[in-house]
Amino acid sequence: MIQFNNLSFGYSRKKLLYKNLTLSIENGSIYGLLGKNGAGKSTLLKNMVGTLFPVEGTVLVDGVQPKSRKPSFLQTIYYIAEDVYVPALTIKQYHNLFAPFYPMFDKDSFYKYLLELEVSVDGKLNKLSFGQQKKFVIAFALACNTKVLLMDEPTNGLDIPSKAQFRKLIASVMNEDRIIFISTHQIRDLENMIDKVMIVDNGNLLLHSSIADIAEKLCFKTVNEIPKGAKVLYSEKMLRGISVIMENTDGEDSALNLEHLFNGITENPAMAKQLFPIN
Numbered sequence: 001m002i003q004f005n006n007l008s009f010g011y012s013r014k015k016l017l018y019k020n021l022t023l024s025i026e027n028g029s030i031y032g033l034l035g036k037n038g039a040g041k042s043t044l045l046k047n048m049v050g051t052l053f054p055v056e057g058t059v060l061v062d063g064v065q066p067k068s069r070k071p072s073f074l075q076t077i078y079y080i081a082e083d084v085y086v087p088a089l090t091i092k093q094y095h096n097l098f099a100p101f102y103p104m105f106d107k108d109s110f111y112k113y114l115l116e117l118e119v120s121v122d123g124k125l126n127k128l129s130f131g132q133q134k135k136f137v138i139a140f141a142l143a144c145n146t147k148v149l150l151m152d153e154p155t156n157g158l159d160i161p162s163k164a165q166f167r168k169l170i171a172s173v174m175n176e177d178r179i180i181f182i183s184t185h186q187i188r189d190l191e192n193m194i195d196k197v198m199i200v201d202n203g204n205l206l207l208h209s210s211i212a213d214i215a216e217k218l219c220f221k222t223v224n225e226i227p228k229g230a231k232v233l234y235s236e237k238m239l240r241g242i243s244v245i246m247e248n249t250d251g252e253d254s255a256l257n258l259e260h261l262f263n264g265i266t267e268n269p270a271m272a273k274q275l276f277p278i279n
């Protein structure tokens with residue numbers, strides 16, 4: 001479990017980005033972390049992995065403060081940064097050098113993931129294309145089998161078949177002990193993969209909810225006219241009617257549209273707060 005207890009963080013002490021953030025992240029979930037540019041997504045991930053640390057309050061990952069960066073902690077967490085950096089090594093050399101830091105590293109799975117993602121194992125890593133480097137990092141991160149896996153824009157640069165493969169791999173490695181966090185703007189890549197959503201905006205947590213809870217409380221549909229008295233979170237005129245998110249008063253089943261949800265929550269945070277209270 002990851003716990004934020006009254007976390008305040010700012011790149012300068014005078015201007016805080018997060019103020020008194022309290023939040024619990026449970027094991028066994030794949031989280032989608034959404035937010036506009038500069039909203040604070042990467043900052044949140046870096047506080048979890050301990051490369052940034054709170055001005056006040058604490059972050060605890062299974063009871064350990066990430067900022068201590070103890071080897072025993074670092075073995076349990078893997079962070080894929082938005083910008084990939086790979087050294088001028090072959091995959092075999094990289095594996096020999098870095099896999100020993102992760103006691104649960106699974107070599108067979110690593111080569112299987114590379115094959116499935118169509119990454120060639122020949123040649124030096126720095127000669128691969130950006131997308132291939134990204135896929136190499138994903139394969140390595142998954143093979144580390146860490147309890148916590150944090151990914152910043154992992155599908156950025158991946159071609160269409162690789163995105164589908166990525167989703168399959170994530171689903172295949174998930175278990176009830178792990179926490180997988182995916183921060184992204186590529187909202188479509190998350191559909192049918194995540195079971196929890198977080199939306200941050202300017203350091204504020206606007207939404208922290210399960211997909212199941214969202215589907216229960218909200219109804220996503222296309223109508224010709226918005227029904228009178230309906231409580232609307234979001235509406236958008238489309239070619240074939242109005243795409244709308246309304247309060248689900250009749251227990252209707254509907255297919256969640258993450259992009260519209262994101263727009264609705266960021267444009268109407270007061271209603272979001274009322275529907276999905278935080279803490």
Ligand SMILES: Nc1ncnc2c1ncn2[C@@H]1O[C@H](COP(=O)(O)OP(=O)(O)OP(=O)(O)O)[C@@H](O)[C@H]1O
Pocket residue numbers: 011017035036037038039040041042043044
């Ligand atoms: N090293 C830094 N020094 C000062 N301010 C920073 C630094 N890194 C980020 N910031 C600021 O902190 C805020 C949050 O940045 P962060 O990178 O967490 O956003 P993000 O949601 O990941 O954005 P994006 O979607 O554009 O990657 C932004 O206003 C940004 O300008």
